[in-house]
Amino acid sequence: MTRDTQIFDIIRRERDRQTKGIELIASENFVSDQVLEAMGSVLTNKYAEGYPGKRYYGGCEVVDESERLAIERLKQMYGACWANVQPHSGAQANMAVFMACLQAGDKFLGLNLSHGGHLSHGSPVNFSGLMFKALEYNVKESDGRVDYDQLEQVARAERPKLIIAGASAYSREWDYERIRKVADEIGAIFMVDMAHPAGLIAAGLLKNPVRYAHIVTSTTHKTMRGPRGGVIMMGEDFPNPWGKTTPKGEVKMMSALLDSAVFPGTQGGPLEHVIAAKAVAFGEALSPDFKLYQQQVQKNAAVMAQAFMERGYNIVSGGTDNHCMLVDLRTKFPDLTGKIAEKALVSADITTNKNMVPFDSRSAFQTSGLRFGTPAITTRGLKEDKMPWIVELIDTVLSNPESEENIRSVREAVNKEMVQYPLFAW
Numbered sequence: 001m002t003r004d005t006q007i008f009d010i011i012r013r014e015r016d017r018q019t020k021g022i023e024l025i026a027s028e029n030f031v032s033d034q035v036l037e038a039m040g041s042v043l044t045n046k047y048a049e050g051y052p053g054k055r056y057y058g059g060c061e062v063v064d065e066s067e068r069l070a071i072e073r074l075k076q077m078y079g080a081c082w083a084n085v086q087p088h089s090g091a092q093a094n095m096a097v098f099m100a101c102l103q104a105g106d107k108f109l110g111l112n113l114s115h116g117g118h119l120s121h122g123s124p125v126n127f128s129g130l131m132f133k134a135l136e137y138n139v140k141e142s143d144g145r146v147d148y149d150q151l152e153q154v155a156r157a158e159r160p161k162l163i164i165a166g167a168s169a170y171s172r173e174w175d176y177e178r179i180r181k182v183a184d185e186i187g188a189i190f191m192v193d194m195a196h197p198a199g200l201i202a203a204g205l206l207k208n209p210v211r212y213a214h215i216v217t218s219t220t221h222k223t224m225r226g227p228r229g230g231v232i233m234m235g236e237d238f239p240n241p242w243g244k245t246t247p248k249g250e251v252k253m254m255s256a257l258l259d260s261a262v263f264p265g266t267q268g269g270p271l272e273h274v275i276a277a278k279a280v281a282f283g284e285a286l287s288p289d290f291k292l293y294q295q296q297v298q299k300n301a302a303v304m305a306q307a308f309m310e311r312g313y314n315i316v317s318g319g320t321d322n323h324c325m326l327v328d329l330r331t332k333f334p335d336l337t338g339k340i341a342e343k344a345l346v347s348a349d350i351t352t353n354k355n356m357v358p359f360d361s362r363s364a365f366q367t368s369g370l371r372f373g374t375p376a377i378t379t380r381g382l383k384e385d386k387m388p389w390i391v392e393l394i395d396t397v398l399s400n401p402e403s404e405e406n407i408r409s410v411r412e413a414v415n416k417e418m419v420q421y422p423l424f425a426w
């Protein structure tokens, strides 16, 4: 067969792009060579609908072993009692929880999308907002932190069946205990989507939601540094005899409901090559090195946030407890949109994304903010001493985003520096 030079040339160019730039997208990371190897393995050839030991296809004995390993390692990472490693993505994991816990039209409560929440927590263009009745809570304008008083008020007044904590652009620790209390009071299920800080949580640097929530979902590709994918877990509350009556009138355990909501409810055959890569990443996350890595991620983010504030930028909530931060550009550059800022930075080989800030005066297409995160540059090997330098480069670009000359000189500085941090072995 002739080699597909067209597509491999594109892959080579993407590798070059990743290598020469400073990657600050908070939800991205660089996986290890062995994670890549598992993902590109012959396991992609195997159909394995069902679960280990209960498949709809023959010849699954070998992939059963890697899926079982992934489950056991994940449970060990978070002290979970039960886990499902098959969701193809974070949104798929969330969809399965909705399907297991709610009926179409039921109410649920999640963080407002424009205050840091995720599309799958109730956006009107997502299944969650289309099929269910989405209620929302906000962050406070005064300090950018979750408004737990408002969350409780909405929960008591509306009695949603499911309450979701977790976000895509929120840099502070959560008060899971408080949300669990109100969930218990109104008989709601409490789910935490820890997609963003999952790696920091695994390293013990932030509170572990598996101890407080009924159900926890996550992606595996952000701070967790695994392949693209999702997972679902349950902690000590389950698998107790807490069940739900199915349309057939039988009472089923929540674990069985979630398993069947993933397959056959919302997915077909599992991606066994990705599940093996998840197992590899979980094995890496259980090693002592991972804790050192996450400590550096957190340290880099704290120093970066401080450097932004010293240059007159407003960081939503005044800092960060985790790996990310949201910069409100309006204080320093009232006329600069997130859209223009993102484009200018990308031209300088600094990758970030525009993001709405809470109480934004601009639309989601323009935005007044930028989101930054340190997981990828920390994997690359950059330490806290480099963070003020990165912020200085960003400030230089944003001070004159129309100037080609300005952007070119920053890009040269970026490329020259990043050569010192080799990324891929191939």
Ligand SMILES: Cc1ncc(COP(=O)(O)O)c(C=O)c1O
Pocket: 027, 088, 089, 090, 091, 092, 118, 120, 166, 167, 168, 193, 194, 195, 196, 219, 229, 230
């Ligand atoms: C909090 C949260 N949940 C879920 C997701 C969705 O993950 P995926 O893109 O893998 O579907 C994201 C992605 O950014 C996220 O930030």
